[in-house]
Amino acid sequence: MATATALKDDAPIATGDGYDPTVYHPVESPGGVEISIRNFNLWYGQSQALHNVSMEVQKGMVTSLIGPSGCGKSTLLRSLNRMNDLIDHLRVQGDVRLSGEPLFGPQVDVIALRKRMGMVFQKPNPFPMSIAENVTYPLKVDGVTNKKLLAEACESALKGAALWEEVKNRLNDSALGLSGGQQQRLCIARAIAGNPEVLLMDEPCSALDPIATMRIEQLIEELKSTYTIVIVTHNMQQAARVSDNTAFMYLGRLIEYGATKEVFTNPHSKRTEEYVTGRFG
Amino acid sequence: MVDMVSGEMNMNSKVSGVSAINRHKGSDLAARGEPMVWAMGGSLAFGLMMILGFLALIFWNGLTAFWPKPIEVVTMTDGRVIAGEPVRTESYKPTSADLASIPAEARAKIEANAGMSERTLYRIGNFDFYSNDFEWLPFFTVKSSAHPKDLMLVERSEWGVFIGKVESILVDGKTVSNPSLAQLDAADEQARDLRRQRQTIERDKVGAVNSAINAERLKVRKAELAYGEGSPEAKAAADAAAVETTRLTGDFDRLSAEALAMRAKEEAIRVKVAEIGGQEKDFPLANFVRYYAANDVSLFQKIGIYLSRWWEFLSTEPREANTEGGVWPAIFGTLVMTVVMSVLVAPFGVVGALYLREYAKQGTLVSLVRICVNNLAGVPSIVYGVFGLGFFAYVLGGSIDRTFFPEYLPNPTFGTGGLLWASLTLALLTVPVVIVSTEEALAAVPRSMREGSLACGASKWQTIKWIVLPRAMPGIMTGLILAMARGAGEVAPLMIVGVVKLAPQLPVDGVFPFIHLERSFMHLGFHIYDVGFQSRNSEAGRSMVFVTALVLLVLVLALNTVSINVRNRLKRKFAGDKF
Ligand SMILES: Nc1ncnc2c1ncn2[C@@H]1O[C@H](COP(=O)(O)OP(=O)(O)OP(=O)(O)O)[C@@H](O)[C@H]1O
Numbered sequence: 001m002a003t004a005t006a007l008k009d010d011a012p013i014a015t016g017d018g019y020d021p022t023v024y025h026p027v028e029s030p031g032g033v034e035i036s037i038r039n040f041n042l043w044y045g046q047s048q049a050l051h052n053v054s055m056e057v058q059k060g061m062v063t064s065l066i067g068p069s070g071c072g073k074s075t076l077l078r079s080l081n082r083m084n085d086l087i088d089h090l091r092v093q094g095d096v097r098l099s100g101e102p103l104f105g106p107q108v109d110v111i112a113l114r115k116r117m118g119m120v121f122q123k124p125n126p127f128p129m130s131i132a133e134n135v136t137y138p139l140k141v142d143g144v145t146n147k148k149l150l151a152e153a154c155e156s157a158l159k160g161a162a163l164w165e166e167v168k169n170r171l172n173d174s175a176l177g178l179s180g181g182q183q184q185r186l187c188i189a190r191a192i193a194g195n196p197e198v199l200l201m202d203e204p205c206s207a208l209d210p211i212a213t214m215r216i217e218q219l220i221e222e223l224k225s226t227y228t229i230v231i232v233t234h235n236m237q238q239a240a241r242v243s244d245n246t247a248f249m250y251l252g253r254l255i256e257y258g259a260t261k262e263v264f265t266n267p268h269s270k271r272t273e274e275y276v277t278g279r280f281g
Numbered sequence: 282m283v284d285m286v287s288g289e290m291n292m293n294s295k296v297s298g299v300s301a302i303n304r305h306k307g308s309d310l311a312a313r314g315e316p317m318v319w320a321m322g323g324s325l326a327f328g329l330m331m332i333l334g335f336l337a338l339i340f341w342n343g344l345t346a347f348w349p350k351p352i353e354v355v356t357m358t359d360g361r362v363i364a365g366e367p368v369r370t371e372s373y374k375p376t377s378a379d380l381a382s383i384p385a386e387a388r389a390k391i392e393a394n395a396g397m398s399e400r401t402l403y404r405i406g407n408f409d410f411y412s413n414d415f416e417w418l419p420f421f422t423v424k425s426s427a428h429p430k431d432l433m434l435v436e437r438s439e440w441g442v443f444i445g446k447v448e449s450i451l452v453d454g455k456t457v458s459n460p461s462l463a464q465l466d467a468a469d470e471q472a473r474d475l476r477r478q479r480q481t482i483e484r485d486k487v488g489a490v491n492s493a494i495n496a497e498r499l500k501v502r503k504a505e506l507a508y509g510e511g512s513p514e515a516k517a518a519a520d521a522a523a524v525e526t527t528r529l530t531g532d533f534d535r536l537s538a539e540a541l542a543m544r545a546k547e548e549a550i551r552v553k554v555a556e557i558g559g560q561e562k563d564f565p566l567a568n569f570v571r572y573y574a575a576n577d578v579s580l581f582q583k584i585g586i587y588l589s590r591w592w593e594f595l596s597t598e599p600r601e602a603n604t605e606g607g608v609w610p611a612i613f614g615t616l617v618m619t620v621v622m623s624v625l626v627a628p629f630g631v632v633g634a635l636y637l638r639e640y641a642k643q644g645t646l647v648s649l650v651r652i653c654v655n656n657l658a659g660v661p662s663i664v665y666g667v668f669g670l671g672f673f674a675y676v677l678g679g680s681i682d683r684t685f686f687p688e689y690l691p692n693p694t695f696g697t698g699g700l701l702w703a704s705l706t707l708a709l710l711t712v713p714v715v716i717v718s719t720e721e722a723l724a725a726v727p728r729s730m731r732e733g734s735l736a737c738g739a740s741k742w743q744t745i746k747w748i749v750l751p752r753a754m755p756g757i758m759t760g761l762i763l764a765m766a767r768g769a770g771e772v773a774p775l776m777i778v779g780v781v782k783l784a785p786q787l788p789v790d791g792v793f794p795f796i797h798l799e800r801s802f803m804h805l806g807f808h809i810y811d812v813g814f815q816s817r818n819s820e821a822g823r824s825m826v827f828v829t830a831l832v833l834l835v836l837v838l839a840l841n842t843v844s845i846n847v848r849n850r851l852k853r854k855f856a857g858d859k860f
């Protein structure tokens with residue numbers, strides 16, 4: 001199993017196309033590595049969206065992905081639970097492993113894989129069903145019909161997503177009647193109801209006001225002890241506040257991956273410095 | 282540095298270029314698109330006017346058809362007297378032969394009017410006396426007209442309408458001359474009662490015995506087919522059937538005698554009528570369906586007659602080659618066929634579209650299939666009818682008959698046009714509509730929904746079942762509604778695959794298995810065609826055409842309202858959806 005140290009030993013990995021190699025200085029988790037990505041390339045048809053990305057997501061930590069629009073953050077995140085499979089003419093190359101098991105490959109059970117990862121999307125996407133049905137959807141998928149079990153899972157997931165107090169009296173109302181922030185927390189509840197190992201969040205606060213954003217950030221803080229979290233964000237303060245490690249991407253390349261504090265106060269790469277100080281992006 | 286300078290120079294020249302263009306200030310008519318708006322509004326108004334005009338025509342003619350009209354007695358210049366309901370008046374050009382036979386001053390008047398005169402169509406009824414139900418009376422032949430109060434209009438179960446006087450009735454062997462309306466009513470009630478009893482015997486009891494006898498015959502035939510003719514089993518069956526048949530035949534004879542006696546009693550109540558010219562006729566009072574003194578009815582009575590005519594129309598079977606009586610079997614047939622069609626077309630269309638949109642690999646083949654499906658919608662419906670008869674009825678139905686109903690052969694059961702085949706044919710006809718709209722509805726389900734479900738670890742089928750299909754349901758319903766409306770109004774293919782002028786039995790009744798999909802049936806659309814263009818006289822059918830069209834319109838409207846309500850209920854479930 002590749003570890004962060006091993007990567008450091010290998011580093012710098014030459015990308016071979018004139019770009020500087022990725023700079024690594026991540027905080028290492030005592031739990032080890034959850035997801036390891038090695039030399040990952042991805043093409044949408046003819047155009048390459050990810051170039052030789054290598055990084056190791058630390059277990060039980062929050063890793064944030066930052067970078068200018070179109071740099072491939074979502075693409076990378078969606079590769080982790082193979083959401084990109086829906087796209088025609090997509091091609092990938094490289095080795096991605098979740099707790100040591102490969103993600104790509106002919107014999108991978110994509111459904112089992114996705115059950116190990118919850119995903120929260122940029123726009124809240126509650127299903128047109130009741131609040132309770134939304135939360136217990138992952139269990140429904142697993143064929144759970146026991147009412148008591150469902151109710152318990154629903155309650156604990158909603159508590160986990162800090163939504164329980166607000167909706168406990170209207171669990172059977174349509175989820176579409178919730179506010180945007182509540183809907184997003186509902187989606188988080190849905191994502192954790194399936195008891196995943198990893199939470200993937202793609203700009204979860206971009207559609208929310210500052211107060212709702214703060215609640216979600218608090219929530220991430222609380223969830224961090226239970227789940228490994230990968231979060232894409234455009235908000236650098238947010239990345240600085242919630243994450244342990246930060247990966248800066250630029251034009252499909254991973255420029256710097258390191259401890260969040262370092263990345264924002266003392267970036268090792270010039271491009272990162274320009275971006276975090278607001279000189280471009 | 283040099284680059285910078287040239288860049289700036291470029292910019293300068295660009296700026297001056299912009300200022301050099303003499304921009305048109307303000308906006309002109311064409312730019313704001315006003316003429317386009319007018320044209321669009323105009324064409325919309327034109328379309329609406331045509332539709333409203335059409336609806337108004339149908340509704341007016343349909344709704345007024347049953348209103349009791351007064352009877353006019355017209356004395357003509359040649360001394361002839363005619364009694365009838367005026368139907369409509371139009372201007373026309375009399376022939377020169379007509380003109381030659383009329384007084385000079387009348388002729389002069391017509392000539393002054395560019396040779397045009399007017400004439401009125403009267404419904405004179407009394408087909409048994411005049412061999413004609415309607416007559417045109419030119420204005421110049423009319424000497425005087427009156428509305429005598431003692432004239433009756435009688436709707437009869439034979440020979441159509443009678444207009445004239447009731448001379449006498451014969452009840453319980455006593456003749457009552459010039460009976461009062463009350464006396465007539467009493468006698469009529471008595472005759473009606475007898476008639477009802479007789480019909481119960483004839484229709485229900487005798488019918489049941491008849492079908493039992495037929496069943497015995499079929500048992501024998503079945504045994505013969507199973508064990509061979511002349512085999513002991515067949516012989517035993519034949520013997521058993523013979524015993525049973527003898528008993529049944531006895532029942533039959535007894536019932537027939539009973540019915541005959543009933544009929545004799547019923548026909549002993551007689552009525553003698555005289556038309557306006559004095560010709561008399563004597564017939565059973567039971568022939569009276571409805572009668573009233575047309576010039577002596579109050580508004581309330583008129584409303585009563587109007588409503589009772591509607592009720593008769595909606596609830597009874599047709600009489601007199603469909604020009605009289607009701608259209609209940611046609612309403613029922615249309616309804617059942619449309620429902621069966623919808624039930625058939627929904628799964629086919631939806632499953633087909635699901636496969637095309639969600640599972641099939643999008644490529645040339647799928648595009649080709651899609652083009653074919655779209656083009657199927659343009660095939661003339663009569664072609665579907667021919668296909669339905671050739672394939673469904675003869676090939677499919679024929680093999681069903683040979684397999685399951687060999688004892689009925691050579692009489693076809695499913696091997697001829699019938700409700701099932703008609704519904705299937707229409708389902709085939711409307712399936713493209715459902716496929717296209719379902720595909721659109723599926724495509725319109727937001728990606729975020731599918732992704733949300735897949736991210737929860739749902740399989741593709743689970744996602745489709747729980748997320749995509751419910752979301753697409755309103756759109757699918759819209760397609761079904763369109764298909765249903767199209768199917769309910771379609772006539773041409775039905776004429777080939779199972780619709781008949783007069784169906785002896787409804788497709789749903791109390792006899793096991795209750796829904797008889799193999800039966801031929803009546804249809805409002807075909808009824809319109811039949812009454813309007815195939816009947817003894819098109820004038821009599823004219824009002825029926827409008828009334829039937831009105832009923833068909835209302836039926837389609839009702840079906841659509843129901844399904845639109847269902848769709849809206851589904852839509853409301855998704856209200857508040859912000860994506
Ligand atoms: N389905 C697709 N087909 C083709 N190209 C795509 C597709 N999705 C993304 N891309 C391209 O891949 C690149 C990376 O896109 P991606 O969505 O990952 O960017 P991002 O970093 O998430 O940007 P943003 O911050 O705006 O969300 C972009 O150039 C984009 O145009």
Ligand SMILES: [Mg+2]
Nearest residue numbers: 073074075202
């Ligand atoms: Mg993105």
